[in-house]
Amino acid sequence: MRNISINLLDDTPRPVVAIGTDYSHGYLLPRHTHRRAQLLYGATGVMQVNTHDGNWVVPPQRAVWIPPGVAHEVLMLGVSTRSLYIEPGTVDLSERCQVISVSSLMRQLLMEAVKLPLTYDLTGRDGALIDLLLHELLRSAPLPLHIPLPSDGRLLELCQTFLHQPNAHQSPQQWADQLHISLRTFNRLFRQQTGLSFSQWRQRACVVLALARLAAGEAVTRIALDFGYDSPAAFSTMFRRILGQAPSVWLEAAN
Known part of the structure; x- marks a missing residue:
């Protein structure tokens, strides 16, 4: 049907x-x-x-x-x-x-x-x-293609802002400062709300968001630079750590 x-x-x-x-x-x-x-x-x-x-x-x-x-x-x-x-x-x-x-x-x-x-x-x-x-x-x-979102309103707003403009250089300290809480409190809150550490969530988000752009034919170099990575190699290393394959290999397997 x-x-x-x-x-x-x-x-x-x-x-x-x-x-x-x-x-x-x-x-x-x-x-x-x-x-x-x-x-x-x-x-x-x-x-x-x-x-x-x-x-x-x-x-x-x-x-x-x-x-x-x-x-x-x-x-x-x-x-x-x-x-x-x-x-x-x-x-x-x-x-x-x-x-x-x-x-x-x-x-x-x-x-x-x-x-x-x-x-x-x-x-x-x-x-x-x-x-x-x-x-x-x-x-x-x-x-691992899920980006969990927190229920806490203040933290949710920061996560959604990140998803609209990913930046691999953002640190947990920067987010903690925006929420006016200590780094220790932020790390505990973030894991409670998402099930991931901040670093794990940031990398997961970058990989998941990159997949849609890769499948649309965008170059790895363009995506890496847009996401704030210092080089395509740095992005590919992170991608391989999450999904087990380089972006080019992973996409080829999907076709």
Whole structure:
């Protein structure tokens, strides 16, 4: 099924409904929720997902898991999606959003799933395909592509400012000074609110924000300089530390 709203199909008597949708570049899906869980896979392009808990960037040929009832908005940058809408309780996955890897087998299964009849035969080949797809989903590894956001209003404002203009040279002392608290108090507050140290969060944010620009074809040098790194090599070293591969290698694997 292609380009059909889940709202028209939500009561389908099947544990999984598979839908493919094509979006124009820059299309924004406004904040909404689903009764079912959603696995949102981007066959092409980049998705930027925003919830109350933070931001996720989903590079090409990766997917984001969105639990039932989680309000989210998605910015589509040249994306053709394949979505699984899954009845609550069907699979035991995280109760929070997460970006996951997609195996080559899972990729092919997703492509096939959108071709199935809406009320596919649960006991035949189609039902077996869906069962295998759910098994592959449970095997998928989460990726560190989440930028957690604090609930503390003062700290949230600083984080959001950073996300609009990343600067790798910003220090925890500078943020502590803006909040008029000690460095020790700031470090404790930041970890309590985000689950990461300031340095971990800053590096994670730079990597996640860079992915969307890299996938759009921007040069590593331009991104590195925009983010305040002294050189492309320094940026690439940080990127490799977070994702395990250099930017060029990582992008090549995504295509």
